[in-house]
Amino acid sequence: MTNGHLQIVVCGAGPAADVTKLISTALDRSWTAAVTATPSALDFLDLPAIEELAGTPVRSSYRASPGGRRSLPAASAVVIAPATYNSINKIALGLADNYAMTSVSELIGRHIPTVVVPFVNAALATRLPFRRAVANLRDEGIHVLLGPEHKWEPHPPGSGNDRQRVFPWTTAFETAARHAHEAQTQAQHR
Numbered sequence: 001m002t003n004g005h006l007q008i009v010v011c012g013a014g015p016a017a018d019v020t021k022l023i024s025t026a027l028d029r030s031w032t033a034a035v036t037a038t039p040s041a042l043d044f045l046d047l048p049a050i051e052e053l054a055g056t057p058v059r060s061s062y063r064a065s066p067g068g069r070r071s072l073p074a075a076s077a078v079v080i081a082p083a084t085y086n087s088i089n090k091i092a093l094g095l096a097d098n099y100a101m102t103s104v105s106e107l108i109g110r111h112i113p114t115v116v117v118p119f120v121n122a123a124l125a126t127r128l129p130f131r132r133a134v135a136n137l138r139d140e141g142i143h144v145l146l147g148p149e150h151k152w153e154p155h156p157p158g159s160g161n162d163r164q165r166v167f168p169w170t171t172a173f174e175t176a177a178r179h180a181h182e183a184q185t186q187a188q189h190r
């Protein structure tokens, strides 16, 4: 019996290398976790380490692994972290040009509680398309952990390595778990 299943979607930015921190946090709280990666994220990941910890293959394409399932498992919550400038803009527009983006679109469409943790420098974050993307995602009910209220701000260009060390993996999990619990409670009262 688990408390829930966390679908993690990893994009191509430095903190992707530390995604085992999020998996470990989920496992410590008696959740299961699985990782989907964008094609760019694959270069950042230690696949054997992730797969051993999570107990499932990292998905990055439509091709199912031998013995694996094609369809998405039922997820209690989704955490997209690190979320790149590129993928945040794409998710807000509903683009589905790779397996990870298609999965995200479908999970959001199923109203699975979704948390986005951007890892974007301040020069990119100031662009109007990005600010609109964040606003549109929030309008859709997605929890974007960005801004003073989340104590997580875009970093100055070139300072990504320092910021990577304090990436808010635990907050991401706790936010997802809280919203999953709320969704479950609401469903029980319907």
Ligand SMILES: Cc1cc2nc3c(=O)[nH]c(=O)nc-3n(C[C@H](O)[C@H](O)[C@H](O)COP(=O)(O)O)c2cc1C
Pocket (backbone or CB within 6 Å): 010, 011, 012, 013, 014, 038, 039, 040, 041, 083, 084, 085, 086, 087, 088, 119, 120, 121, 160
């Ligand atoms: C070493 C390296 C570090 C990068 N760091 C970031 C980053 O911190 N934030 C970001 O938005 N993009 C970063 N990028 C650029 C993204 O990887 C690039 O925009 C890519 O197209 C993102 O694809 P994805 O959104 O499908 O993962 C980085 C690229 C490289 C090679």
